[in-house]
Amino acid sequence: MQFLRYGVPALFVLAGFVLLFVLDDAKWDAFAGLVGAGLAVLLLNWLFRLGAEGDKERQQEEDARDFFSQHGHWPDEPPPPGR
Helix, strand or coil: CHHHHHHHHHHHHHHHHHHHHHCCCCHHHHHHHHHHHHHHHHHHHHHHHHHHHHHHHHHHHHHHHHHHHHHCCCCCCCCCCCC
16 A cells, blocks of 8 residues: 555656666656646645544544434543433
């Protein structure tokens, strides 16, 4: 998973730099395309993880509301006196 998250974008960027020094005619086009692709893959991975984190927070909030419905107080608060 770490390779897909960081290795693939790094390979694209590395290939862009290699082609920058190897090619003669289209070196800037190849460099810009591969570095842009690597950064795009990295950004999409980050955005996906950001969205998945929101799902986890929503689940925690739902679990806290279920706890409140069953026990009459929030999970991070002490129970009210007389219980």
